[in-house]
Structure formats: structure tokens, C-alpha cells
Amino acid sequence: DAGVIQSPRHEVTEMGQEVTLRCKPISGHDYLFWYRQTMMRGLELLIYFNNNVPIDDSGMPEDRFSAKMPNASFSTLKIQPSEPRDSAVYFCASSSSQGIDTLHFGNGTRLTVT
Amino acid sequence: AQSVTQLGSHVSVSEGALVLLRCNYSSSVPPYLFWYVQYPNQGLQLLLKYTTGATLVKGINGFEAEFKKSETSFHLTKPSAHMSDAAEYFCAVSLFNQAGTALIFGKGTTLSVSS
Numbered sequence: 245d246a247g248v249i250q251s252p253r254h255e256v257t258e259m260g261q262e263v264t265l266r267c268k269p270i271s272g273h274d275y276l277f278w279y280r281q282t283m284m285r286g287l288e289l290l291i292y293f294n295n296n297v298p299i300d301d302s303g304m305p306e307d308r309f310s311a312k313m314p315n316a317s318f319s320t321l322k323i324q325p326s327e328p329r330d331s332a333v334y335f336c337a338s339s340s341s342q343g344i345d346t347l348h349f350g351n352g353t354r355l356t357v358t
Numbered sequence: 359a360q361s362v363t364q365l366g367s368h369v370s371v372s373e374g375a376l377v378l379l380r381c382n383y384s385s386s387v388p389p390y391l392f393w394y395v396q397y398p399n400q401g402l403q404l405l406l407k408y409t410t411g412a413t414l415v416k417g418i419n420g421f422e423a424e425f426k427k428s429e430t431s432f433h434l435t436k437p438s439a440h441m442s443d444a445a446e447y448f449c450a451v452s453l454f455n456q457a458g459t460a461l462i463f464g465k466g467t468t469l470s471v472s473s
Contacts, residue, residue, distance in 0.1 A: 248401070275460075277460060279463075286463060286464070286465035286466055287402075287448065287463040287466070289460055289461070289462065292460050300460065335401055335402070337401075337402075346392070346404045346407060347402075347404070347461060349401030349402045349403070350401050351399070351400055351401045352399075352400075352401055
């Protein structure tokens with residue numbers, strides 16, 4: 245059974261450019277989460293969805309960040325315009341609300357903004 | 359609001375020694391607590407979790423943790439460290455005290471194991 249799939253694994257872009265990170269959750273999972281990991285702030289919850297609907301986006305840093313989940317098998321996190329301080333590893337995770345379950349993480353996208 | 363504090367950003371032990379990684383939580387209701395491990399260039403993997411019931415929880419790779427309500431702690435232990443245990447460890451609390459929903463993570467503890 246495939247796990248959570250994120251693409252790309254690495255992204256290097258210049259300040260001001262648009263960046264789109266992609267995530268495919270585990271089939272059948274109805275929760276999807278976006279986290280950001282930095283040395284300074286650790287793992288921060290950015291936003292999460294339940295049944296494709298955003299439930300809490302209070303962790304999104306600012307209006308430059310947006311996330312969508314057009315269907316149960318795909319989500320994107322977009323940064324426009326990107327800034328050097330956005331450099332981090334972005335993780336997507338999914339889980340199921342059926343019974344007691346755990347978060348399953350992808351391998352992350354390492355974003356570098358120069 | 360739920361929060362987690364991990365004491366010590368870096369712990370070093372010798373191979374075969376006891377591993378103790380400390381975690382304290384703050385929660386307005388009985389918490390669901392988790393330990394995750396992250397190996398380099400990988401996502402997080404669940405080590406163990408406490409939801410209800412027995413307060414001593416056993417996880418993978420010989421790790422265990424004990425939920426102590428009176429101390430608001432959920433420390434992670436392993437009797438004998440192995441070189442392969444070197445990784446970053448995260449304690450987490452469930453945002454809504456429901457498994458499967460958003461987790462709030464501590465800042466992590468890097469475990470180094472020397473031979």
C-alpha cells in the first residue's frame with residue numbers, strides 16, 4: 245500500500261517566484277495536514293482538511309500561502325510570491341477518522357528560496 | 359490550549375545505555391499523546407501512542423513511554439540504546455484529543471548514540 249506521496253522532493257527557486265507543492269494522501273484517508281519544519285520553529289501545523297474541506301488554516305503564515313484540496317486524492321500548497329524565509333521542509337500527512345488511527349507522513353519537500 | 363515541551367534538544371548516550379527522552383504536556387482535557395521518530399531526509403514515523411487505558415505504552419524498536427497525569431509527563435525510554443536509534447524524536451499531543459486529527463509537536467530531541 246503506497247504511503248503519502250509528496251512532490252517534488254526538492255525545490256530551489258528565486259525570491260518572488262511562485263512555488264507549488266503537491267501531496268497525494270493514502271487512499272481512504274479523510275484528513276490531510278500540511279506541516280512546515282524549520283530549525284528555529286520546529287514542526288508547525290499550517291492547515292488541515294477533513295473530507296476536502298479546510299478546517300483550520302490559522303497556522304498559515306500569511307496571505308502568500310494558500311492550500312487547496314480539489315479531491316480526496318490530491319492537495320496543493322502554494323506560495324506566491326516566495327521569500328527566503330519560506331525555506332523549510334514542508335510535510336504532508338494524512339489520517340483516517342475511522343477508529344483510532346495515526347498520522348502518516350510523506351517524505352517532505354525541501355524548499356530553498358534564494 | 360494543548361502544548362508540548364521537550365526537555366533537552368540534544369541527548370547523547372553510549373550504545374547499550376538507557377535512553378530517556380523527556381516530554382511534558384499541557385492540556386485542558388485528558389490528552390492523546392504520541393512519540394514520533396524522524397530519520398534523516400524522511401518523514402515522521404509513529405513510535406507509540408497513548409489514548410486511554412494502560413498508562414505504560416510499548417512501541418516499536420523496544421521503546422516505551424509512561425503517561426503520568428500527576429506529573430503531566432510522557433517520557434520515552436529504551437533500556438539499551440542501539441546505534442540505529444540515532445534520530446530525531448518528537449513528542450506530540452492531539453489538538454482535539456482525538457486520534458487521527460491534527461497534532462501539536464514539541465521542538466524535537468536529537469538522540470546521538472556513540473559506540
